Amino acid sequence: MAGWTTPWNVRLVLPQMLVIAVGAGAFGLAMGSWRAPEQAVWSGIKLPVVLLATAAGNALINGILAPLLGMNLRLSESFVAVLTSFALAAAMLGAFSPLMVFLVCNLPPPTPGAGGATAACSVMLLTLVGGIAFAGVAANVRLFQLLRRLGGESAAGRTLWSWLTVNLLLGSQLSWIARPFIGKAGEPVTFVEEHALRGNFFEEVGCAARDLWLHFQP
Amino acid sequence: MNNSPSPTLPDEASSDREAIDGLGGLIDALLRQPRRIIHRLRDETAGPVTSSLLMIAVGFVAIYGVIVGSFSGGGQWWAAPVKIAAGLVITGAICLPSLYIFAGLSGSTARFGEVTGALGGVLALQGLLLLGFAPVAWLFSQSTASVATMGFLHLVFWCVAVRFGVRFLMTALEQWGLKGRAGIRIWVAIFLLVSLQMTAALRPLVGTASTLLPQEKKFFVGHWLDWLSTRQP
Numbered sequence: 001m002a003g004w005t006t007p008w009n010v011r012l013v014l015p016q017m018l019v020i021a022v023g024a025g026a027f028g029l030a031m032g033s034w035r036a037p038e039q040a041v042w043s044g045i046k047l048p049v050v051l052l053a054t055a056a057g058n059a060l061i062n063g064i065l066a067p068l069l070g071m072n073l074r075l076s077e078s079f080v081a082v083l084t085s086f087a088l089a090a091a092m093l094g095a096f097s098p099l100m101v102f103l104v105c106n107l108p109p110p111t112p113g114a115g116g117a118t119a120a121c122s123v124m125l126l127t128l129v130g131g132i133a134f135a136g137v138a139a140n141v142r143l144f145q146l147l148r149r150l151g152g153e154s155a156a157g158r159t160l161w162s163w164l165t166v167n168l169l170l171g172s173q174l175s176w177i178a179r180p181f182i183g184k185a186g187e188p189v190t191f192v193e194e195h196a197l198r199g200n201f202f203e204e205v206g207c208a209a210r211d212l213w214l215h216f217q218p
Numbered sequence: 219m220n221n222s223p224s225p226t227l228p229d230e231a232s233s234d235r236e237a238i239d240g241l242g243g244l245i246d247a248l249l250r251q252p253r254r255i256i257h258r259l260r261d262e263t264a265g266p267v268t269s270s271l272l273m274i275a276v277g278f279v280a281i282y283g284v285i286v287g288s289f290s291g292g293g294q295w296w297a298a299p300v301k302i303a304a305g306l307v308i309t310g311a312i313c314l315p316s317l318y319i320f321a322g323l324s325g326s327t328a329r330f331g332e333v334t335g336a337l338g339g340v341l342a343l344q345g346l347l348l349l350g351f352a353p354v355a356w357l358f359s360q361s362t363a364s365v366a367t368m369g370f371l372h373l374v375f376w377c378v379a380v381r382f383g384v385r386f387l388m389t390a391l392e393q394w395g396l397k398g399r400a401g402i403r404i405w406v407a408i409f410l411l412v413s414l415q416m417t418a419a420l421r422p423l424v425g426t427a428s429t430l431l432p433q434e435k436k437f438f439v440g441h442w443l444d445w446l447s448t449r450q451p
Contacts, residue, residue: 064350173357
């Protein structure tokens with residue numbers, strides 16, 4: 001882990017990018033293959049791109065927040081640390097991809113109106129969320145260990161939470177723009193949706209919560 | 219900003235007296251060693267340091283303003299950065315005398331020039347953080363049509379920036395003998411009110427309007443409620 005704080009150099013960053021491309025790419029391929037081979041290719045490209053774009057887009061703010069919250073990290077070091085945690089998560093996702101392929105082989109295909117298609121979709125979504133959440137938590141535990149070593153318990157906690165918050169903010173929106181990852185039954189397979197930039201993840205969550213609330217109103 | 223030895227302040231470490239080289243060095247000190255800047259605000263380089271801090275603040279906030287303007291496009295490309303940068307400077311100018319008074323009442327020995335420098339640090343740190351948030355703000359600007367959502371997001375980013383700016387101010391004033399924080403907290407409340415009112419006084423910042431500046435006077439809460447009640451998309 002000491003290597004995580006090594007100042008920026010291509011020899012350190014390139015392998016991490018490669019791990020993200022291969023690991024997250026494999027997981028994307030596996031999840032997209034449930035819908036169609038084309039979807040598998042698109043998801044295999046989009047998932048690593050979302051991870052890399054999140055790390056790059058937040059590089060500046062992560063690098064600014066770290067020293068302000070008590071971590072003695074330079075901008076490049078913050079970027080490398082975040083990138084490495086993403087690489088660790090991607091490696092885990094890559095390791096899960098055979099399991100995902102096995103799941104895809106055993107689930108009914110997403111054919112509209114087919115028996116069990118709705119349940120299959122739910123199983124797929126829950127497995128995806130579970131796999132990504134596990135990889136994310138494990139990678140951040142490792143990141144916390146590194147930050148704690150560099151700046152002590154409380155500074156590490158503050159920095160990790162601030163990084164998680166901004167990464168979640170940007171990452172969720174980038175994922176929203178890059179949708180679909182699984183694809184919908186009965187709809188053509190596309191790289192991104194026609195109106196990819198319309199709306200945002202949080203508005204959608206807000207609308208869903210409002211609809212749910214209205215649904216249960218007397 | 220290269221400097222010669224200057225008087226030592228209480229609780230000052232030798233690293234606090236290190237020279238600050240150029241704008242890059244100033245930004246680095248702002249993030250990592252604010253006490254180096256605080257030290258410089260008490261010596262003969264205080265003027266250039268204060269000017270550089272204000273330059274950083276205005277420059278970075280103007281860049282963020284371009285991102286704010288990208289939401290509506292058109293005339294807002296230039297109007298938003300100009301208005302936001304002007305709003306920052308006006309807010310600073312309006313609040314500076316009261317900061318000096320509250321700092322003095324709270325036991326600080328800082329002179330007016332030093333308080334000006336500290337406020338410059340507050341604004342520079344705000345600008346720096348807003349610049350960091352700019353990529354996220356840009357992405358959301360391009361993917362939502364809701365003025366309320368964008369306004370809220372900018373407000374959250376601005377609040378985070380102010381929070382760190384105020385921490386810099388407290389560090390500076392404590393270095394200069396501050397005895398109690400209550401007075402400065404009142405000033406922070408005033409600063410927040412003035413800044414928030416700027417969002418109404420210089421409207422529109424996020425959306426569009428038929429005129430560059432408002433024709434009607436409004437309190438910022440009323441302005442925001444009007445936006446929410448009109449249920450903009």
